[in-house]
Amino acid sequence: MRLDGVWWLEDRLRQQLRTVPFEVPPGTAEIEVRLDYDSSAGAVLDLGCAGPEGFRGWSGGARSSFRIGVHASTPGYLAGEVPPGLWHVWLGLHRVPVEGVRYSLEITFSDKARKVSQDLGYREPDPLERPPKRDLPRVDGRRWFAGDLHAHTQHSDGALSIRGLATLAARTGLDFLAVTDHNTISHYPFLEKQSAVTGVTLIPGQEVTTELGHANVWGSAEWIDFRRPASQWMKQAEKAGGLFSVNHPLAGDCAWRHHLTTQPSIAELWHWSWLDRTWGEPLAWARRHPAGVIPVGGSDFHAPGGTPASLGEPVTWVLADECTVPALLDGIRAGRTAVSAARTGPLLLRCGDELLALDAEGLVLVRPDETRVAVRPDPAGRQLFPASQKGMYRLETWRNEVVALCA
Incomplete structure (x- = not known):
């Protein structure tokens, strides 16, 4: 099946996500979809797919083609039976210039399915070398674990396989990592195995x-349907x-402009893009929520040497039983x-009715009511x-640069 056409700016303004229906004949074991369009003027078209039973994958603007098969699929898409009937290609009109964008969509069917791993071949030698853990106090029998709650793999627009990302997390000294690929859950089936191989707890995320x-x-x-209102995502x-x-x-x-009927309890206040941490707007945003928000951080890691360049910057610490x-x-x-800005360096932890400032010589403790006190640690730092x-405490430099947060 082949379809050629033009999307105009008016098409995007009327409806951003478009669907192209197609019939899958009986006996099909694999579908291949190819999208071609002129991106020279800055156009960006997203790509996804749904079968008769619902969601089968999403790659956004990261790919121009995908395969869905009985045994294996392109990362971002779910492998499994290919039932006959009405399917849909999803086309997201993400960026459409005034002069429009010409596109071509080609869909082919095969009665034979390839058996290719969805986790594109990245292998690392064993054993993994992990840096030593920080000496942190237990609280009511619980331990502090270091992790990153926002990272991507080849299952969306990341450069590394799940194995590669988990290996990097281990070598960075992280205890856990949330794999949060865009609008898909195709990475879920591979997380448990790679957790066992690398020793890093991989949290399924999207x-x-x-x-x-x-x-x-x-x-x-469950896959969260991004086409619905954001309040329904939360529910x-x-x-x-x-x-x-x-x-x-x-x-x-990428700033948050959705309307929510219920206040969010968790927010990624510290994102890699908070480059100038004397800029207080993330803190002001948090204070606009009367009940407060639980602060977390995320590197939004995509590729070594990219932006951001480092996994685990910032680090989110979680006090947990295991x-x-x-x-x-x-x-x-x-x-x-x-x-905290990284796994090592200044850290602020709530330990019951007390706060522990660690490696914070010369910094300032800022309380929720904005009163301040200088940190003068003991010889052990x-x-x-x-x-x-109640509320969020933080450590700052004397120039008001944030270096650590604590819920």
């Missing part, structure tokens, strides 16, 4: 991505036992989080403060 803002959902086995995530977080609420054209997905999610849900106020 970044629900639209032009009005992004949100992370962790721990939900669906909570009903499925997952957590919902507003991502980088102030990050350029380093398992349920325990980590429980810790975040309960607000037992802290965020530690100082305790009473944690009598």
Whole structure:
């Protein structure tokens, strides 16, 4: 099947996500879809697919073709039976210039399915070398675990396979990592195995991505339908036992502009794009929520040497009973989080009724009511403060640059 046409700016303004129906004949074992369009003027068309039973994959603007087969599919798409009947290619008119964009869509069918791994071949030698863990106090028998709650793989627009990303996390010294590919859950079946291989707890996640803002959902086995209103994302995530977080609420054209009927309890206040941390708008955004938000951080890592260049910058610390997905999610849900610029360096942790400032010589502790006190640690680099106020504490330099947050 081949379809040629032109999308105009008016088409995008009327309806951004378009569907192209096609019939899959009986006996089909694999579908291949190819999209070609003129991107020279800055046009961007997104790509996805749905079968008779619903969602089968999404790659956004990261790919111009995909395969869906019985045994294996292109990363971002779900493998499995290819039932006959009415299917749809999803075309997202993400950027359409005034002069329009010409496109061509080609769909082919095969009665034979290739058996190719969905996790594109990245292999690392064993054993993995991990840096030593930080010496942090236990709190009521719980331990602090270091992780990154926002990262991407080849299942959306990342450069590394799941194995490659988990290997990098281990070598960075992270205990856990949320794999949050855009608008898909095709990476879920591979996480448990790679957790076992690398020793890093991989949290199943998805970044629900639209032009009005992004949100992370962790721990939900269900695909979150990005076509629905954002308040429904939150309700669906909570009903499925997952957590919902507003991502980088102030990050350029990805800033959060959705309307929510319920206040979000978690927000990615510290995103890699907070380059000038004397800029106080992320803190001001958090203060606009009367009940407060649980602060988390995310590197939004895509590729080594890219932007951001480093996984685990910032690091989110979670106080949990153990380093398992349920325990980590429980810790975040309960607000037992802290965020620091990196795994080493200044850190602020809530330990019961006290705060521990670690490696914070010369910094300033800022309380929720904005009163301040200088940090003068003991020879071991530690100082305790009473944690009598509700809300978020932080460490700053004398120039008001944020270096650590604590829920």
